[in-house]
Amino acid sequence: MEIIRADGPCPAPEIGAAVTIGAYDGVHLGHRAVIAEVRHRAEERGLRSAVITFDRHPAMVVRPESAPRLLTDLDQKLELLASTGIDVTLVVRFDEARAAESAEDFVREVIVGCLAAQEVVVGEDFHFGHRRSGTVGLLRRMGEELGFSVEGLSLRSARDVGGEAAAIGSEASPAADPDAPEEKVSSTAIRAALVAGDIGVASALLGRPHEVRGLVTPGDKRGRELGFPTANVAVAGEILMPADGIYAGWLVREDGTVLPTAINLGRRPTFYEQAHASLLEAHVLDFDGDLYDEHVAVRFVARLHGEVKYPSVEALVAGIAADVVETRRILGVSPHRGRVPDPDGR
Numbered sequence: 001m002e003i004i005r006a007d008g009p010c011p012a013p014e015i016g017a018a019v020t021i022g023a024y025d026g027v028h029l030g031h032r033a034v035i036a037e038v039r040h041r042a043e044e045r046g047l048r049s050a051v052i053t054f055d056r057h058p059a060m061v062v063r064p065e066s067a068p069r070l071l072t073d074l075d076q077k078l079e080l081l082a083s084t085g086i087d088v089t090l091v092v093r094f095d096e097a098r099a100a101e102s103a104e105d106f107v108r109e110v111i112v113g114c115l116a117a118q119e120v121v122v123g124e125d126f127h128f129g130h131r132r133s134g135t136v137g138l139l140r141r142m143g144e145e146l147g148f149s150v151e152g153l154s155l156r157s158a159r160d161v162g163g164e165a166a167a168i169g170s171e172a173s174p175a176a177d178p179d180a181p182e183e184k185v186s187s188t189a190i191r192a193a194l195v196a197g198d199i200g201v202a203s204a205l206l207g208r209p210h211e212v213r214g215l216v217t218p219g220d221k222r223g224r225e226l227g228f229p230t231a232n233v234a235v236a237g238e239i240l241m242p243a244d245g246i247y248a249g250w251l252v253r254e255d256g257t258v259l260p261t262a263i264n265l266g267r268r269p270t271f272y273e274q275a276h277a278s279l280l281e282a283h284v285l286d287f288d289g290d291l292y293d294e295h296v297a298v299r300f301v302a303r304l305h306g307e308v309k310y311p312s313v314e315a316l317v318a319g320i321a322a323d324v325v326e327t328r329r330i331l332g333v334s335p336h337r338g339r340v341p342d343p344d345g346r
Helices: 029-045 074-083 103-112 136-146 158-167 187-195 199-206 222-226 313-331
Strands: 002-006 017-021 048-054 088-092 117-123 149-153 210-217 231-235 245-252 258-266 279-284 295-305
Touching (some): 103 117, 103 136, 136 149
Antiparallel strands (some): 245 258, 258 279
16 A cells, blocks of 8 residues: 655646545444445546545544544554555645645645545545535535546445445455444444443444554553563553453564453552553463563453452452453463464454
């Protein structure tokens, strides 16, 4: 996938493109279905397939006091977009000047000027430009003037988009799953599921486990004293964490090694009456190595239960041991003889 950074005027493209536009936070199943449609149209007409996205969520500039926590940072978003098979991703710098830009200028400068769009595919409720004045209707009117067609797609459920993407040949999207939720796929719905601790719904809408990334930093070594050493993962504050609780999941090292992990996310109420923030602690099963100062990813597979305040250290140790057993069962990992996990977490 070619990545173009639109920090200023773009060079004139050599060939036209089928284009979609959006924040693409999470690159979830709905996004993948749209991209699959874009790729299909591009292949039919001999065009490049392209995504236009932003270097930050527009709400972080337009309404920072109520901007949503993110499902993916920019690097992860670009990795996920590359996995869809899209030809080009145009990353637009979103700042106050861009927020004040008219929808018409955005169409001329970015959609046509940077990518020579011949087809534009967006959600039917898509808005863009200053005060969200750009709509599908405006795109269609400008398309008649500037020579591109526009398709507005409605939201689909996880069950629907899996089948639609498979039908038009998307390698990156799952086939139709009769057990997938009927809930409409959106970043908002995924955030709501994560806040509620419903990892199953979030994963189904994402089409993959929710993943956060961060640096392993020193902690108070309390886990090691209890016989369950943990890696404390410092995640950027703008990234959305699931609800506090105990999870089964995977830890991915910098070299790509994927390790089964029991995850504690919370404020450790057995030891602290109050804590200013939740801490992400990853107990990697059957692992004695050093993870300090590594940038790692943590993938949440299943929530075992909420955080518990145990009456004693002994009760806590017994509880952790039970959680490790349940984590092994969920992940299909036996002590010291785990199966090799799917590196994509699917």
